[in-house]
Amino acid sequence: MNDKHFDKIKNNDGFIAALDQSGGSTPKALAAYGVPETAYSNDDEMFKLVHDMRTRIITSPAFSSEKILGAILFEQTMDREIEGKYTGDYLADKGVVPFLKVDKGLAEKENGVQMMxxxxxxxxxxxxxxxxxxxxxxxxxxxxxxxxxxxxxxxxQQFDIAKRIIEAGLVPIIEPEVDINSSDKEKCEDMLKEEILKHLNELSSDQLVMLKLTIPTKANLYKELIEHPNVVRVVALSGGYSRDEANEKLKENDGLIASFSRALASDLHADQSDAEFNQSLQKAVDSIHDASVNKK
Known part of the structure; x- marks a missing residue:
């Protein structure tokens, strides 16, 4: 484990950018960015275009370690280069800690959930x-x-795989998202919290994890998880909320910081000039950082 990266993620103010759309979600991410499916004819061309989009984000002066602690990458992004360096190394040189999405997508819905x-x-x-x-x-x-x-x-399932990741010397972000459209969202969150606590309490002192959770309906529901000695940090996904709505909900939760994807990139467009692009990204970064740091 990189001690410098660990200290930054554990103790610094800021948020984690999620740049990890993959496979099925890539066409949607490109379309939102203004690149239609007619712009590519196969997966190789599609992934090249999405890497170009991510490169533009990562190399922007708005994407700085002053407010961004880390960034979650798709596997192909990890294996590609930015300005002659592998993406993780480029991020680290900017002071941004690199993470990798390792799941292969969701299974079909069963017993009210979708497992990996x-x-x-x-x-x-x-x-x-x-x-x-x-x-x-x-x-x-x-x-x-x-x-x-x-x-x-x-x-x-999440904790079983997390233990293998820890053995490999990496810090796993466990993300059991609760659908924001669930009719029983609050009840799901109560049950999820108790189940996570059971597993956390069974870990040894050197088994450290992060959690990525839907912003809870009940403010500060996850306070006990945030303060748990085996938890490095708890971050929140935007889950389909608009950036403004996600930010407002986030502010109600002490110690919870953002790890937004769509809410981060929602105002970015392929046709923007560099000045317009950087201004839009800076506005998003500033507002998400503010929601992660300044609580009500």
């Missing part, structure tokens, strides 16, 4: 992540309903 698909190449991915100087990983499941069996299965 099997990650057959996890060991090889973690080996390459270490070669690329990645600090930590991220993996996502989704909870739709307050189903006890389903939520337990999601958290069991």
């Amino acid at each position: 698909k099997p990650i057959h190449d996890l060991d090889e991915t973690l080996r390459r992540a270490n070669e690329r100087h990645i600090f930590g990983t991220k993996m996502r499941s989704v909870i739709h309903e307050p189903n006890e069996e389903g939520i337990k299965a999601v958290v069991d």
Whole structure:
């Protein structure tokens, strides 16, 4: 583990940028950026275009370590270069800690949840992540309903894989997202918190994790998780909320910082001039940082 990166993530003010759209979500991310599906004819061209988009974000002066602690990358982004350096090294040189999305997407809904698909190449991915100087990983499941069996299965799976990631010398971000449109969102969150606490309390003192959670309906619900000795940091996903709405909800939760994706890039467009692009990104960075640091 990189001690300098650990100290930054654990103790500094700021937020984590999520630049990890993959596979199925890439066309949506490009379309939102103003690049239609007619602009590419195969996956290679699509991933080249999304890397160009991410490169523009990462190289922008607005994307600085002053307010951004870390960035979560898609696997192909990790393996590509920015200005002659692997993306993780480029980020680290800017003072931004690199993370890697390691899940392979979501399984079909069962027992009110979507677990992760099997990650057959996890060991090889973690080996390459270490070669690329990645600090930590991220993996996502989704909870739709307050189903006890389903939520337990999601958290069991997350922690089982997290322990393998810890053994590889990386810090896992565990992300059991609660769907913001769930009719029983608050009940899901109560059940999720208790299940996570059970697992945290079973970890040894050197098994450290991060958590990425939906902003809770009940403010400060996750205070106990934030203060847990095995938790490096708890970050929040925007989950489909607009940036303004996500920021307002985030401000109500002490110690919770952002890890936004769509809410970060929602005003960025391929046709913007560099000045317009940088101004839009700076506005987003400033507002998300403010919500992560200045609490009500």
